[in-house]
Amino acid sequence: MDIEDTTGQVDINDRRHRVQEMETALGAAQEQARALRAAQEQARALQAALAQARAGLASYHQLEGYYGSEHWHDDREAMDRGTFEPVGAAGVLSEDAAYDALSLWYGCAVEMVDLAAQLLKPTSDQR
Incomplete structure (x- = not known):
């Protein structure tokens, strides 16, 4: 029709x-x-x-500079000996808390660099 x-x-x-x-x-x-x-x-x-x-980032760099430094070791030893009692929590003097935080930042940075490299690489180079 x-x-x-x-x-x-x-x-x-x-x-x-x-x-x-x-x-x-x-x-x-x-x-x-x-x-x-x-x-x-x-x-x-x-x-x-x-x-x-x-x-x-400033906090990360501040923690990175302190963790494992001479000051950190001195503060931790003083706390372990009982000659220093921190005010409030002292998770920074444990090995795990600071290490875990710094490791997470580092891992994310590595992933971001990898992603950025892949994004910036021409498509023809990604085969």
Whole structure:
């Protein structure tokens, strides 16, 4: 059956095929938009995490300089001997707490460098 429109005679099967084809294109476009939105949210979350890491960098370097230093060893030995009682918690004088925190930072830094290297490497070099 032919249906007349402003462009002339159009076969109903052509119209159905065109609408079905465009419906498929619409579904694909909607799926891509959802994926892009999710990627944007992930990128914003990553940017926020990186900003927090930058803000904490001074504390990291301060802890890194103290942990294992002569001062750290002296403070820990004094605490172990009972000649020094820290005010509040002294997790920094345990070996595990500071080591675990520094190791986590280090591991994340290595992963970020690896990811950055992969992102910056041309696609042709990644085969």
